[in-house]
Amino acid sequence: AQTVTQSQPEMSVQEAETVTLSCTYDTSESDYYLFWYKQPPSRQMILVIRQEAYKQQNATENRFSVNFQKAAKSFSLKISDSQLGDAAMYFCAYRVLNSGYALNFGKGTSLLVTP
């Protein structure tokens, strides 16, 4: 079974600071995709960033970047210059290439941003 583990149920960061959210996954596959989704209080699921497992370069989207360690099966999300609007639940998700189409989600990390 493929599992995604987010070991931090809650995290807190001060505005303008940097925070890293952890995610590990378990798979025997070599080709897959990893995603971070954000769920603010509105409950909308918003894609933050995605990473293809075959790419060694870590993905970056503005203030959001990932640290992808394939051998360690680790996929952490770094948020730089945190803003109040970043407060949300963050979900790590995994999807195997050419083998099923569903996203497998972790349990989520609740991020609190303090002024």
Place this chain on the structure above:
Amino acid sequence: DSGVTQTPKHLITATGQRVTLRCSPRSGDLSVYWYQQSLDQGLQFLIQYYNGEERAKGNILERFSAQQFPDLHSELNLSSLELGDSALYFCASSVGGGSQETQYFGPGTRLLVL
């Protein structure tokens, strides 16, 4: 706004009843996915349709069914509802349904079964 629409936003019903949730994918997207988000189970994949055909099934109960219509909108039917079916139901869409594609989520339908 992801471009995926879901109706209704909220639904309150009683045990034993049947409800239908509706989803319209983004313009041009052929694939629709249904997910259930509950406190105890987290986010779980239910079912996927591609261009009107069922493509993949997840943890969908036999009391639940779905379909995708020729205009590509999809409906999720939940019957013989139980208290434990109370959850947020998301629809997501992607262009072709390939595993390399990003899924874009709708705002969800919050179902409360009393």
